[in-house]
Amino acid sequence: MKRLLIPLLTLALSAVSGAALAGNVQHAMGRTTTPDNPQRIVVLTTGGTEAVLALGIKPVGAANGRAVNARGSVWYAHVADRLDGVEPLGEERAVNLEQIAALEPDLILGNRQRHEGVYDQLSAIAPTVLSNRLRGDWRKNFELYAEALGRTDEGAAVLAAFDKRVAELSDALGAQKDETLSVIRFMPGQIRIYQRDSFSGDVLARLGIARPELQQEDSFVLKVG
Structure with missing residues (x-):
């Protein structure tokens, strides 16, 4: 009996552990099971790309920051040096689904305003999480992406550092804020x-x-x- 029980317990504990590692993320299009520690991330908004970089992750593909400029870069200058080797996937409203599929991502991050119409196609490629709006919701979106990536603690630390910097700058500005x-x-x-x-x-x-x-x-x- 013991010889049978121990392997069964081991199998059960492994299953519970695996379930805990995988994420179950509620987002603008429903609920999606995300992988533990995803390695091949595709991001379909420029704000999402900035969020992923802030969390210490370099995506394999991302939506273009802008049209190709005189220097041949499609990325915004403040993040261009951190996106070397990242596959540009077209502008936010017209991402290239074939390119995305070719990258074999294990997680896709996008936004409902931009990608609701291609959500089913994206979900067929990889687990897809869409934030709701591209307005003043950057903080909610950041927290959602951190959750999908399994980096909620890192995300909280980034936001805490941001809040600290805001408080410091607000104090330094003094009467200039008026x-x-x-x-x-x-x-x-x-x-x-x-x-x-x-x-x-x-x-x-x-x-x-x-x-x-x-x-x-x-x-x-x-x-x-």
């Missing part, structure tokens, strides 16, 4: 004035920096032109 600051983006045929529900709006609010009355709306942007 001077209003505008965030405006000039695009072909359009000007965007960023509101509170944006990455910049969230960061400025955390710093306590004043905004003009026109930029106090709990929305994303005011489009002009």
Whole structure:
């Protein structure tokens, strides 16, 4: 009996351990079982790429940061040196599914606003986790990606360091925070004035920096032109 019981217990404990290691992540499209310690990560938004890098992971593929510039780079300058060798997968709204499949990822991170229409195809390639919005939700998105990657502790440490830096900078700014600051983006045929529900709006609010009355709306942007 003992000879039979010990192997059965060993098998049961291994199964429990494996279940604990795999993630069961609730996200914008439902619930997805993610692998333990995924190694081949594909990220389909630039914000997601920054999050993954902040967590100490270099993806195998990522959505382009922008069109190819004069130097031949598709990555934003502040992360370009950390994305050497990463496969560019096209712009966020038009990622190349064949390229993604060829990379044989074990986890895909994207966003519902960009990738809801191709979620089924992405999920057929690898477990896929989509954050909900690309607005002022960067912190929620970061926490979701950290959970999907099995790095919640590392994610909490990154956010704690961010909060500490925000507090320090806010104190250092002092009375300068009372001077209003505008965030405006000039695009072909359009000007965007960023509101509170944006990455910049969230960061400025955390710093306590004043905004003009026109930029106090709990929305994303005011489009002009």
